[in-house]
Amino acid sequence: MLGLGGCACCLAQPSRAYVLPTDIEPLIGPDYQPLDTDERGIWQSCERIEEIIQASDRLFRAPEMQKYTQGVMERLLGRPASELRIYLVHDATFNAAMFPTGMMVVHTGFMVRARNEAQYAAVLGHEAGHYFRKHTLQQYRSIRTKAAVGALISVGAGIAAGAGGGGTYDASWIDVANGINLALMLSVFTYSRAMETEADAYGISLMNRAGYQPHSAADVWRQLIDERKQSAEVRKKRYNDRADSVVSTHPPSDQRMVDLSDTAEMLRSEGSEASFDGRDEWQAVIRPHMPTLLDEQVKRNDPGASLYLVDSLAKDGWTGLLHYQQGEIYRMRGAPDDGAKAAMAYAASVQLPDAPPEAWRAHGYALLKAGNAADGRGALARYLELNPSATDANMIRFTLAQ
Amino acid sequence: MKNTLMVAFATLTLCACVPTYKLVKPGAVPVGDGSLSVTPRIEWNEVPGIQRQVWEDEWTQNGPLLETIGFVSGLPDGKSLIKHRKKDDAQVAVFRADMTPNDLVSMVESAYRVAGVTVFAVDSVSPAPFLGGTGLKMNYRYSPGDGIGKRGTAVLRVVNGRLYLMKLEGVSSHYYEASQPEFEHLVASATLKK
Incomplete structure (x- = not known):
């Protein structure tokens, strides 16, 4: 199974080759069609993957969120984005992916972590960068030339769980897509350092032009790095900033964050007045879905990451939902004093008017x-x-009758 | 001739290493570590499992992608339904003998979520007879990556500090329902070794 090895979230390498956002022009226009045999083959695979995603129960069916996302993309491009089809997908991992046909997949695991519209736009803009710069085709040819696919096929195998778990299945849409065209998926998830740098620069230029606070792009990575560090600390292991392989989970990069921050600073020094973060707009659209999205994260029992997320969200004020999920994190972690911590969190939750009913059950x-x-x-x-x-x-x- | 012998040897070695399905005939049969017995009415196939823990077993009729019946024959306190490396980011909640029904349900759910399942819904949780006492029965649905939805039923009970579990899961269209009567029979037939 491929992790977050590439894509907007998949900066598998630090981005040292600094690219000025003003240097990049799109290579394709709205009515682009595949030019040669390679491209036509890739497009056929993409269409099959898209059909599967369209029919999948994993689609995050939220019309207002879909409309909002399309609006953010159109604001970034400064025009209708009819060539881009964005699919919001239930997947708790922090990720997004762009395909050369204009299909973009955005995971709920990213949405739950975005703090404002500008951060959301940062990832959408980055993915658009991969599309408009035709990165997948370039990477596909590179991978095929290196004959790397055969060596990597084994890592595309699905997860086999035991009798107590989920049995035999492909857990993610990525597993299924791997089966359709592994070389394509490797291309989508393992862009080169130069491509990621270019997509970053392209994305931040779109943000700046659309009036989004450019610093938000670096903030996305800062948050993710901090979360990953806390996750590693709780599991008593060393934080690893780099990808060891394509099966690694998404490798955030300190260097990438620094480059994005430098670019934002350069734009500001050159007179950019882009400052819109869209926090209120984002909160309004994501709030109704937070119970579901937080649940997806917390139930994975990655306590370091989940506590980081809940604590970060609580900086805007503790809610009944956040206290409840905090209790769930402790309950599932099951460390020696976690029972007491969970009990305290549930007790705090039910004191608040927005406590979910489940908080009363857990409290009980x-x-x-x-x-x-x-x-x-x-x-x-x-x-x-x-x-x-x-x-x-x-x-x-x-239980009550006992 | 030498090459032929080497190929034959390699083939035999390979065959010896590849786990194979075993036929499970009708009649009383121990599962997992042998502390749990069930009595199937029809033939099943025992699914080979390389990484399976000693108290686990899994059967199928039409292949594990379509339906499976899983057994856990006495998971001890402090162990997990799925074997993890200590440093895995996401881990199934560890079983504790004093778990509440709510704890048991979320532990089973986490086994799916840790494996990558994101869309998982519990349809019902209710008391159910199991192993001579009252256990817990949960019905649920989940979506694998291929979009073909699956349904599942798990029956659990903690006896002498150990977790006993039987689980049916199958593709929502046909396979889950087709195996349900036999699963219910197996649950009713389950006994603990004295």
Whole structure:
């Protein structure tokens, strides 16, 4: 399975070859069609992958979010973006991908981490850079020439889980796409250092022209690096900034962050007045989906990353949802004092008016575990009161009857 | 001749290393580490598992991509449903003997999510008879990457501090439902070694 080895999120290499955003022009226009046999072959594979994504249950079906995303892309391009088809996909990993036919895939794992519209635009702009600079075709030819595919085929194998897990299946749309054309997917997910640098520069130039605060591009990576460091610390391992292979998860790069920050500073010094971060607009559109998106992240039981995310979101104020998810992180981690920490988080959650009903359930079970049967039962009863058609209502009633 | 012998030897070696399916005949049969027994009414195929833990078993009729029945025969406190490296970022929650029903459900769910599943929904959780007592039954749905939805049912019970689990999962269209009666029979037939 390919991880976040390439794409907007996949700067597999530090971007030392500095590229000025003003130096880059798009290589293709709105009505672009494939020119030769190579390209036509790639396009056929892309169309098959797109058909699978279109029919997939993993599509994040949120019309207002879809419209919003299209709007951000059109603001970046300064014109209708009819050649780009953006698919929002349920996938908890931080990633996005661009295909040469104009299909873009954006993971919910990125959306949950974006703090404002400018950060969202930074990744969309970067992906657009790969498209308009025809990076996939270049990389496809490079990979084929090096005959690297055969050596890497083994890493495309799916995950085999045990009897207690998910059985035998391809977990991600990426696994399925690998099966259709592995060389294409390697091209999409392992762009060269120069291509990533170019896409960064292209993206930041689009941001600047559209009035988005250019520093937001560096902020995306700063947050991701900090999150990855905390994730590594909790698992007691050394943070690794570089990709060891194409199966590595997305490798954020300190150097890339520095280059993006320098570019933003250069634009500012040259008189750029782009300063829109779109925080309120982003919050308005993402807020209704945060329970689902946070759940996707927290249930993966990567406690360092999840705590970083929840703590970061809480800088704008703790909510019932954030306290509840904080409790879930501790509960699933299961370190010696995590039970008490989880109980405190649930207790804090149910004090707030926006506590999800599930917070009452968790609070109730935590109290029962602590030996406080009366309050525990009361909290479970409150859960049923708030959510009488809960999927686990029968189990809760059984617990209450004991 | 020498080359032929080498090829034959290599083939035999390869065959010896490749795990193969085994036929499971009707009648009482121990599963996992042998502490759990079930009585299938029809023939099943035991799925080979290289990385399977000692208390795990998996059966199928039409292939693991279409349907499987999984067994966990007494996961001890402190162990995980899936074997992890200690430093894996995402890990299935470790089983604890004092887990609540809510803990058990999220532990099973995390086994899927850690494997990369993002769309996972619990349809129902209810008490259910299992191994001579009351266990927990959860019905769920999830979407693999190929977009072909699957459904699952897991029955769990903690006995003497160990987790016993039986699980059916299959493609939503046909295979899950087709195997349900046999799965229910297997759950009802399950006994612990005395």
